[in-house]
Each structure stands twice: as C-alpha cells, then as structure tokens.
Amino acid sequence: MGSLANRIEEYLKGILDQAEEGYIIFQRGFLADFFSCAPSQINYVLTTRFTAERGYLVESRRGGGGYLRVIRLGLDPDGKFQRLMAELIGEELSQERANNLIDRLEEEEIFTKKEAILIKSIFADSIFVDLVPSPEILRARMMKEILANICRDDINV
C-alpha cells in the first residue's frame, strides 16, 4: 500500500487537485530528488498511474529546460465523452484497463461507489475463465453497452 510509486502518485494528484489550470508542470530530476529515487521511477509512475483511461495526459520536453506536464482531462456531458470512450476501448478491453476506466467514471461521479464495485466484480478475469474464449472482446462489448445506457434520460427517474 505505502509503496513509493503510490506515494508519488498521491503527491502528484494532490497538487493537481489544487491546480486551477488543470495541469501541473515539473522536472523529472527534481521530483526524483524529492523522493530520493531513480529518475526512471517517475516514468514508471506516470505510465502506470496517469494513463488515458484514468483521465490523464502526459506531455514532456527534453533538453535544457525540459519538463513533464500532467494534464487532467475533464468530461463533457453532451455525449462526446461516450464516443471518445468507445474509441478508447476499441475492440478489446483487459481487466486492468476496465478497472482504470471504471475508477475514473466513479471519480467523475458518473458511477456511485456501489456501481463501480458491482461492475468491476463481474468484469474480472476469474468470472470468464473456462466460459469465454475471448474475455477481452466480451468486456469491450459490455463496457460499451454500459456507456450507451448511461446516456438514457430515464435512468435516474
């Protein structure tokens, strides 16, 4: 739980929450020094924690004056988001990517905690084992179906 990667993740998210612009900029070496770790550890945290499914975009620049920029992506409520998601999901969806997506939707308050738990529970590989030859494809189908139904007007009546 209290791994270094987790602490760096929390730290960055904390700053990001404060950032009015919706993004933060910092230098890799500086952050690595701050946490007394290898610089590549920062890349590890960024690639595993700040992915598109989780709602983040990372930009960078090398050379003197180089930097890392982590951008928090917002959702727009007019359904453009669902199309983007569907595109992001594609034809296959692993359990891990599904979990990331669902967590993200919970953060955006599109799902309640209960909904997130229930959906994640039936998206687990262990549910499909021995019954579904291509769990990734089925998961993608189910996730898209859920996204489509979220848009229904009558869903919260």
Next chain:
Amino acid sequence: MGSLANRIEEYLKGILDQAEEGYIIFQRGFLADFFSCAPSQINYVLTTRFTAERGYLVESRRGGGGYLRVIRLGLDPDGKFQRLMAELIGEELSQERANNLIDRLEEEEIFTKKEAILIKSIFADSIFVDLVPSPEILRARMMKEILANICRDDINV
C-alpha cells in the same frame, strides 16, 4: 479443533469484528511469520474459511507493496442472498429469469433503477452471442458475484 488453520481463522475474524471500515488489510508474509507457518497456509485459510458463502470476500495485490484484503459481508438475516447464491452455483440463468430476478431486487430496493438497467443491459443474450458458448452459466456466475458484492460492508463507507 485447535488446528493452526482454526487459530488463524479466529485471529482474522477477531480483528475484522473490530474493523469499522468493514475490512482488514495485511501482508501474507507478515501473517505467516506471525504464526510461524508457510505463506501458502494463509491462502489455505482464506480459501476454506473466508468464502462468499460464509460471508467474506478476499481481494489481493501482488508485487512490491502487495497485500491481502478481507472484506466482511453484511448480515443477511433471512439468508436470502446466501440461498440465492447457493442456488446459482453451477446453475443456469436465462435472460428472462435474470430480468425477473433483477426486477424483483429493484422492487425490494436492493438495486436502484439505474443499477437494474445497467445490469440487465449487459446480461442480454445479444451481448454474449458468438462469444459465449454457455451464456446461461456465465449469467449465473455473474449474478452470484453481484449478490456477494451487494452485501459488502465497505460499499457505503
């Protein structure tokens, strides 16, 4: 009676009873050391004593910073869920029976309208077609998983 497995079981249940959050987290190696046993003995205790039918869920994470989490399922006074779950094991569940069951649970306010819509939407035959040879068995498995997770004590924390 005073087997090691029983002592570990009692120990975990004791802590779990105190836990306000409805779950406990610990490391397998630490617990194994504490009881001077093989780490796999912990798995044995968890898989034989902390099953959904007995009122528990177990989650875990591997790798550095890994952990085990045992979640207490809430009381189910009439044993309704437990009976339903037991029935669904190895059972088959058609789309129609699933819809009826979900509707009933919505009437009993176990599910919100939104939850019912979402779950029914991904339980449809059309989702499974060409991907799942035995959709009825998969549906039963998913339904059982959902019933178990509904009872999670940490779901509203």
Next chain:
DNA sequence: GAGTTAATGGTCAATGAAGGTCATAATGTC
C-alpha cells in the same frame, strides 16, 4: 550559422518484493 557540449527526459533489461498455485506429505477423524 555550424558544431559542440551540457542538461534534460526516455527506454529497457535485470533484480527485488510481494502474493498464487499445486502436488504431496503430514495429521486428524471415524
């Protein structure tokens, strides 16, 4: 302006640190 150098960040393979699985041995129970 071209070339050089220093200051960044990127990649990847190796290693460490957890938990998972399974066959089998040991122990209890009747």
Next chain:
DNA sequence: GACATTATGACCTTCATTGACCATTAACTC
C-alpha cells in the same frame, strides 16, 4: 485402515525499483 482435512515447499506470476545507456533540446563557442 480409509478418508478428509491441514500443512508445506517448489515453482510461477505480478508489481516495484534501479541503473546503464539512448535521444532530444538549449545554450554556448567559434
């Protein structure tokens, strides 16, 4: 003694962390 339960150890998978080496950019020199 036969069967069921418990306990272990060898081997596997997943996640974290580091360091060596690579790529890009800015600044500096001429």
